Amino acid sequence: MLRQPKTVWAVAFACVIAFMGIGLVDPILKPIADELGAGPSEVSLLFTSYMAVMGLAMLVTGWVSSRIGAKRTLLTGLVIIIVGAGLAGTMDSVGGVVAFRAVWGLGNALFVATALAAIVGAAQGSVGQAIILYEAALGIGIATGPLLGGALGELSWRFPFFGVSALMVIALVATAIALPATPPTGHKTPISAPLRALGHRGLLTVGLTALFYNFGFFTLLAFTPFPLDLGAREVGYVFFGWGILLAFTSVVVAPRLQRRIGTLPGILIALVGFAIVLAVMGAFTDSKAVLIACTVVAGGFLGINNTLITEAVMKVAPVERGVASAAYSFVRFAGGAVAPWLAGRLGERSFDLPYWVGAGAVVVAILVLLSGRSIVAAVDALPEHGADPVDSPAEAQALTAADA
Structure with missing residues (x-):
C-alpha cells in the first residue's frame, strides 16, 4: 500500500493541508x-457556510474536472482556498469571516x-487501500488542524487563517510540480450527473446515512468548545487527541474490522x-473531564466509519468514481x-440539548443504513469499484506516466 507513485503522495499531502481547515x-x-x-449560533456559521457551499459545489466538480482536467481542477481549488482563508483572517466582523469561509468551502x-477520484484512479493496489491512504490524509489533517489553530490562536484568532x-x-x-x-478525457460529465446518480438506491442509502x-x-466538532470553556491551546490539544485516534482507527482498525466482520x-x-458517546456527553455536560474523554473516544468511532x-x-x-464522490459529498455535507x-441555537438554551439531538440523528443514520443493508452488505463481494469508471483510465494513465 505504501509503494505509491509520487503523484499520489503529492495529492495526499495537499489533502492533509486541505483537511486541516475542518478542525x-x-x-x-x-x-x-x-x-x-457574537453568540455560539453566529460563530457556528463558520462551519455552516463552509459546509453548505462545499456541498452545493460538489454538484459541479465533475462537470468542471471533465472539461479542464483533474490537475487544473485541483490547482483551481487550492488557489480559491488560499484566497478565502487569507481574506477571512482580515475581517473585522463575524459576517465577513463567515463569507470568506464560504469561499474557502468552494475551493x-x-x-x-x-482528489479522492485522483487518488483512487492513480494508486497502486485495491480501491480499499487507496481509500485508506485518503482517509489517513484526512485524519492527519483533522488532527493537526486543531493543534495549529490552538497554537496560532493563542496569539490571535486571525493567525490560523493566515497559517x-x-x-x-x-x-x-x-501539486503543480509533482x-x-x-488534459480532459473527452468524456464530458453532465452537470446533472451527481443528482441522477442519487437515483441509485445504494448510493442514496449510503449518502443519507452519512x-x-x-x-x-459536526455537532461534536462545532459546539463542544463552548461547554468546554478552555483556552484556544487547550481546546486544540483535546481535538488533536480526537484527530489522532480518528486517523489511527481509519488506517489500522477499520481494515481489520472489515476483514473480520464485514463492511456493514x-x-x-x-x-x-458514536451515538452512545453523544448521549453520554448530553448526560454529563457539566463535567469537563467527561466531555474531553468522550470527544477523544468519539474520534475512534468516526475513523472506522469514515x-x-x-x-x-x-x-x-x-x-464514475468522480460522480459517486460528488453525489455522496453533496448529500453528506448538507447534514x-x-x-x-x-x-449553537440549542446550546444557547441548554448545553445538553445539542448532544441529545446529535445522538438522535445518528440513530436515524443507523435506521437508514439498515433499510438498505442487503445492498451495502454486497460491497464486500466487489474487489473494485462496482462500475467501469469512465473517467479514470485516461486520467490514471496521465497521473502515473511520470512514474512509469
Whole structure:
C-alpha cells in the first residue's frame, strides 16, 4: 500500500493541508465570539457556510474536472482556498469571516472531490487501500488542524487563517510540480450527473446515512468548545487527541474490522458507539473531564466509519468514481451544514440539548443504513469499484506516466 507513485503522495499531502481547515477553527470559535461580540449560533456559521457551499459545489466538480482536467481542477481549488482563508483572517466582523469561509468551502469542494477520484484512479493496489491512504490524509489533517489553530490562536484568532493560507501555497507548489498534466478525457460529465446518480438506491442509502451521521459529527466538532470553556491551546490539544485516534482507527482498525466482520457490521458498530458517546456527553455536560474523554473516544468511532462508508460509496454505485464522490459529498455535507447552526441555537438554551439531538440523528443514520443493508452488505463481494469508471483510465494513465 505504501509503494505509491509520487503523484499520489503529492495529492495526499495537499489533502492533509486541505483537511486541516475542518478542525482549524475549533480552538478559536470562542475567542472569535468573545472578540467580535457574537453568540455560539453566529460563530457556528463558520462551519455552516463552509459546509453548505462545499456541498452545493460538489454538484459541479465533475462537470468542471471533465472539461479542464483533474490537475487544473485541483490547482483551481487550492488557489480559491488560499484566497478565502487569507481574506477571512482580515475581517473585522463575524459576517465577513463567515463569507470568506464560504469561499474557502468552494475551493475545498473542487479539491476534495477531485482528489479522492485522483487518488483512487492513480494508486497502486485495491480501491480499499487507496481509500485508506485518503482517509489517513484526512485524519492527519483533522488532527493537526486543531493543534495549529490552538497554537496560532493563542496569539490571535486571525493567525490560523493566515497559517492555512500559507500552507496551501506550499501544497499548490507541490501539486503543480509533482502532478503531470491531466488534459480532459473527452468524456464530458453532465452537470446533472451527481443528482441522477442519487437515483441509485445504494448510493442514496449510503449518502443519507452519512448525512445524519455528519449531523452528529459536526455537532461534536462545532459546539463542544463552548461547554468546554478552555483556552484556544487547550481546546486544540483535546481535538488533536480526537484527530489522532480518528486517523489511527481509519488506517489500522477499520481494515481489520472489515476483514473480520464485514463492511456493514463495521459501520453499524461505529455508528452505535458514536451515538452512545453523544448521549453520554448530553448526560454529563457539566463535567469537563467527561466531555474531553468522550470527544477523544468519539474520534475512534468516526475513523472506522469514515473509511468503511467511503469505500462503500466508491463500490456501491455503477457510476464514475468522480460522480459517486460528488453525489455522496453533496448529500453528506448538507447534514454538516445544518448541524453547527442548530447546535449553537440549542446550546444557547441548554448545553445538553445539542448532544441529545446529535445522538438522535445518528440513530436515524443507523435506521437508514439498515433499510438498505442487503445492498451495502454486497460491497464486500466487489474487489473494485462496482462500475467501469469512465473517467479514470485516461486520467490514471496521465497521473502515473511520470512514474512509469
